[in-house]
Amino acid sequence: MTDVTVVGSGPNGLVAAVVAARAGLSVRVLEAAPTLGGGVRTAELTLPGFRHDVGSAVHPAGLASPVFRRLGLLDRVEWVVPEVSYAHPLDGGRAGIAWRDLDRTVDGLGSAGPAWRRLVAPLLARERGVVQLTGSQLLRVPRDPVAALRFGLRALEQGLPWLWDRRFAGAGAGPGGDGEAAEALLAGVVAHAGPMPSLASAGAGLLLAMHGHGVGWGFPRGGSQAIADALLDELRERGAEIVTDAPVQRLAEVRDSRAVLLDTTPALLLREPDLPAGYRRALERYRYGxxxxxxxxxxxxxxxxxxxxxxxxxxxxxxxxxxxxxxxxxxxxxxxxxxxxxxxxxxxxxxxxxxxxxxxxxxxxxxxxxxxxxxxxxxxxxxxxxxxxxxxxxxxxxxxxxxxxxxxxxxxxxxxxxxxxxGDISAGALSLAQLVKRPVVSTAPWRTPIPGVYLCSSATPPGPAVHGMNGWWAARLALRERFGR
The missing domain is CATH 3.90.660 (Polyamine Oxidase; Chain A, domain 2)
Structure with a gap:
C-alpha cells in the first residue's frame, strides 16, 4: 500500500508530494496528461526553438512564497527578476511604469507619485505580515494585525465603488494626467482577478502591486517548467512513483493509499455517491469564473x-x-x-x-x-x-x-x-464569498468528509497563483491526521 497518492502534478500537487516524501512516506503522483507540471509547463507551441509557457508565466507569488523558500526552490531554480516589474501603456506613447524601485516609480508618476507611495509603502513595510495574511485563509487570526489592518483598509478603498476614485483624484485623474496613468497602472494588476471594483480583485491587485516593489515579478530562466522540474527531481531522488497518462475518474481507483491529495477542482468529489449531503450541496454551490x-x-x-x-x-x-x-x-x-x-x-x-x-x-x-x-x-x-x-x-x-x-x-x-x-484558470471564481468558502466554510477546508481524502488545488485557500501554499497546508494536515506527524 502506498502511503500518499497525489492526483495532479501542478505546483500544489508537487509541493504536497514533496512534503510527504520528506516525511519519509512512500509517494505516488498520478497525472492525467502526457506531460508533467500542470499550470507550470513550457513547450514549443508555435515553431521549433520558441519555448512558450503553457500556463502561468510570471511568478511574484512564487518569489514571496514561504513554502518555495523552505523547499529550496528559490535556490534550485534560476530566477530572472526584472528592474521593471510591469508596465501599462496608454495612448499617445504614455505609460505607467512599475519599477521594482518604489522611488523610481513614484518619480515617474509625477503628481500622482506621492499617492502611489501612500498606497504601497505601508504594505511593503509589513510585507511578511501581508504574505502571511494572504497565504492561508481568511478565518485565521492574523499574525500581524497591523499588516492585516493596512491591507484591509486599502482593499476596501479600491474595492468599493464610492471610494476607488479618491486615491488619485487630486493628481490629474483626467485624460492625459498623472492620475490617469497611476489609475491604469493599478487597474492592470487588479484586473488579473476579474471585474472591478470588487473587494476580491482589489485585494489580489494590491498584493501583486506590493510584490512589484518587493520581491519583484520574477520568472524562471528557460520557462515555468523549471519549477515543476525542480520538484520532480527531488521526488525521483526520494523514490516517488510518477505516472503520466493516468486520469483518475473515481476515488475508488486510488483508495489503496492511506492518504489521497487531490490537486483537482471539487468536480472529482461530486462523482462520489457516498459524499455527505451537506458537503455535496456546498460543492454544488461552488462557482467558476x-x-x-x-x-x-x-x-x-x-x-x-x-x-x-x-x-x-x-x-x-x-x-x-x-x-x-x-x-x-x-x-x-x-x-x-x-x-x-x-x-x-x-x-x-x-x-x-x-x-x-x-x-x-x-x-x-x-x-x-x-x-x-x-x-x-x-x-x-x-x-x-x-x-x-x-x-x-x-x-x-x-x-x-x-x-x-x-x-x-x-x-x-x-x-x-x-x-x-x-476556461477558468483560477479553479473557481474569485469573489469575497469564495475566498472565505473555498470550497467550503471551514477552519480546515483542505479536509474532505471522506476519510483520508484532501483537496490541495487552487480551489482551496489561499486560492490561485504559483506559490504551493495550497499543497503545503493540505499535506501538513494529512500528515498530522493520517500519520501523526
Missing part, C-alpha cells in the same frame, strides 16, 4: 512599443485607461466579449514577453510573447486578432513581426486541463 483565451506568438524581433520603457517590462497590461479596462471586465462578467458586437471595443490583455530578459526562450534575435484576455466561460472565441489589434494599438508594426501564433480558446483550455473548468 470567466474563462481566458490565450495566444502565443513567435516573433521576428522585440515588440515595437511606442514607449521604449515598456520594452523593458516582461509583463505588460493592455486595455487603455482604468475606465476602459473596467468596462471590458464588466462586459465579460455579463457574458459579452469585448471587441464583438455592442460590447466595449478594447479588451483587457495580460501579455508577457520573457525573452526580453531570457534569450533561452527563442532563437537568436527572435522573441516569444504570451498573452491572454478574459472571455465568457466556455467561449470558443479565437482571440488572435483581438489581442493582435490591442498590441498593435500601443506597438505599431507588431503585426509584421509575427512569424507564427498558437491560439487556445476557453473551451480549448478546459479540454486540455480538467482544472480549467470552462
Amino acid at each position: 470567466s474563462g481566458v483565451a490565450k495566444v502565443d506568438f513567435a516573433l521576428d524581433g522585440p515588440v515595437p512599443w511606442s514607449n521604449p520603457l515598456v520594452g523593458r517590462a516582461p509583463t505588460v497590461h493592455l486595455g487603455g485607461t482604468r475606465a476602459e479596462i473596467a468596462a471590458a471586465e464588466r462586459a465579460v462578467h455579463a457574458g459579452r466579449q469585448p471587441g464583438v458586437g455592442g460590447a466595449p471595443r478594447h479588451p483587457y490583455v495580460l501579455a508577457t514577453q520573457p525573452s526580453v530578459l531570457d534569450p533561452t526562450r527563442a532563437p537568436a534575435g527572435k522573441h516569444v510573447l504570451w498573452a491572454y484576455t478574459h472571455v465568457p466561460a466556455g467561449s470558443t472565441f479565437d482571440a488572435t486578432e483581438l489581442i493582435t489589434a490591442e498590441i498593435e494599438r500601443f506597438a505599431p508594426g507588431f503585426r509584421d513581426l509575427v512569424l507564427a501564433s498558437a491560439s487556445s480558446s476557453a473551451a480549448d483550455m478546459a479540454r486540455r486541463n480538467a482544472n480549467h473548468v470552462c
Whole structure:
C-alpha cells in the first residue's frame, strides 16, 4: 500500500508530494496528461526553438512564497527578476511604469507619485505580515494585525465603488494626467482577478502591486517548467512513483493509499455517491469564473512599443485607461466579449514577453510573447486578432513581426486541463464569498468528509497563483491526521 497518492502534478500537487516524501512516506503522483507540471509547463507551441509557457508565466507569488523558500526552490531554480516589474501603456506613447524601485516609480508618476507611495509603502513595510495574511485563509487570526489592518483598509478603498476614485483624484485623474496613468497602472494588476471594483480583485491587485516593489515579478530562466522540474527531481531522488497518462475518474481507483491529495477542482468529489449531503450541496454551490483565451506568438524581433520603457517590462497590461479596462471586465462578467458586437471595443490583455530578459526562450534575435484576455466561460472565441489589434494599438508594426501564433480558446483550455473548468484558470471564481468558502466554510477546508481524502488545488485557500501554499497546508494536515506527524 502506498502511503500518499497525489492526483495532479501542478505546483500544489508537487509541493504536497514533496512534503510527504520528506516525511519519509512512500509517494505516488498520478497525472492525467502526457506531460508533467500542470499550470507550470513550457513547450514549443508555435515553431521549433520558441519555448512558450503553457500556463502561468510570471511568478511574484512564487518569489514571496514561504513554502518555495523552505523547499529550496528559490535556490534550485534560476530566477530572472526584472528592474521593471510591469508596465501599462496608454495612448499617445504614455505609460505607467512599475519599477521594482518604489522611488523610481513614484518619480515617474509625477503628481500622482506621492499617492502611489501612500498606497504601497505601508504594505511593503509589513510585507511578511501581508504574505502571511494572504497565504492561508481568511478565518485565521492574523499574525500581524497591523499588516492585516493596512491591507484591509486599502482593499476596501479600491474595492468599493464610492471610494476607488479618491486615491488619485487630486493628481490629474483626467485624460492625459498623472492620475490617469497611476489609475491604469493599478487597474492592470487588479484586473488579473476579474471585474472591478470588487473587494476580491482589489485585494489580489494590491498584493501583486506590493510584490512589484518587493520581491519583484520574477520568472524562471528557460520557462515555468523549471519549477515543476525542480520538484520532480527531488521526488525521483526520494523514490516517488510518477505516472503520466493516468486520469483518475473515481476515488475508488486510488483508495489503496492511506492518504489521497487531490490537486483537482471539487468536480472529482461530486462523482462520489457516498459524499455527505451537506458537503455535496456546498460543492454544488461552488462557482467558476470567466474563462481566458490565450495566444502565443513567435516573433521576428522585440515588440515595437511606442514607449521604449515598456520594452523593458516582461509583463505588460493592455486595455487603455482604468475606465476602459473596467468596462471590458464588466462586459465579460455579463457574458459579452469585448471587441464583438455592442460590447466595449478594447479588451483587457495580460501579455508577457520573457525573452526580453531570457534569450533561452527563442532563437537568436527572435522573441516569444504570451498573452491572454478574459472571455465568457466556455467561449470558443479565437482571440488572435483581438489581442493582435490591442498590441498593435500601443506597438505599431507588431503585426509584421509575427512569424507564427498558437491560439487556445476557453473551451480549448478546459479540454486540455480538467482544472480549467470552462476556461477558468483560477479553479473557481474569485469573489469575497469564495475566498472565505473555498470550497467550503471551514477552519480546515483542505479536509474532505471522506476519510483520508484532501483537496490541495487552487480551489482551496489561499486560492490561485504559483506559490504551493495550497499543497503545503493540505499535506501538513494529512500528515498530522493520517500519520501523526
